[in-house]
Amino acid sequence: MKEQVGVTLDDVRRVAELANLELTVEEEPKMQRDLNAILGHIDQLNELDTAGVPAMAQVGEMLDGTLLSRGETLRTDEIRPSLDRSEVMSSAPETDGRFFKVPKVIER
Template sequence: MSSNVTKEEVERVAELAHLNLTPEETGSMVHDLNAILDYVAQLDQLDTTMVEPLAQVSELNSASEARPLRDDVISPSLDRAEVMSEAPDSNGSFFRVPKVIER
């Protein structure tokens, strides 16, 4: 797996993400992404035939040792009316926030 990220690919992804990258940032991003891909390529060469797949870190413990990270205790939430009264802008049920994405 020796893929190289090109300047054009970084510029396209930046465009899709609505990011304005300077030429210096674009060059730095190309370098950084290629370094990450090179490292992943090194990891891909490791022999993992004797390593069992793992979906959850909690599976590292045997079933007899499994225990929750903390007690699951029901506690009261904040009062909605009180929280909404402190909000800079709300409709009584939800916070109103300014639009940040322009298309």
């Protein structure tokens, strides 16, 4: 395995801040170990030779309209009209005419 720079406690604190998580001083080293372990696993996967492995297909491409396990098929992806904005906004409790207004729930 090649030398890698690990996740520092400052990195853990920054990621926690971005994710709006409050980690205790005891949780920070555990999170650091966990993140470094994840990066170690990814580093191992990066060592695999995938030159002869074809790119993954999307599930829809693989099924191509065939029946699924319970007999249903995937619907055709086609353009359809959207809901009428004014009709939707008229049933909202509070709106500015274009967007829904909701109370602020996250404070920093």
